[in-house]
Amino acid sequence: xxxxxxxxxxxxxxxxxxxxxxxxxxxxxAKVRKALDLAIVDIERERExxxxxxxxxxxxASSLMDVTGDFSTRTVEDETELRTAEQHISExxxxxxxxxxxxxxxxxxxxxxxxxxRAEVA
Numbered sequence: 001x002x003x004x005x006x007x008x009x010x011x012x013x014x015x016x017x018x019x020x021x022x023x024x025x026x027x028x029x030a031k032v033r034k035a036l037d038l039a040i041v042d043i044e045r046e047r048e049x050x051x052x053x054x055x056x057x058x059x060x061a062s063s064l065m066d067v068t069g070d071f072s073t074r075t076v077e078d079e080t081e082l083r084t085a086e087q088h089i090s091e092x093x094x095x096x097x098x099x100x101x102x103x104x105x106x107x108x109x110x111x112x113x114x115x116x117x118r119a120e121v122a
Contacts (some may be wrong), residue, residue, distance in 0.1 A: 061085040
């Protein structure tokens, strides 16, 4: 029996066509672009929902402050509700900043994907 490394290969080494490589690359980049596009849409959807809730809390806190008067005349319950609203407002503003930063970063990634050199068919 002849050792494997002495056997003549049945076929020669082959590569895919340049056109097929380009198609594979384009599909790969399209998947990355789609994922980034979806992430940006999700960020915007979250931002819009959070902004609506923030506007609600701001209006609620403002209304409560108008109705309850100054600090010295507020009930403990009213003061607790105001502090809770302030905490939620602070958290929402922080999250909105985080979302804005993510949107900018994902937009930069999209630019990078769009700048990936495309092979040309010779």
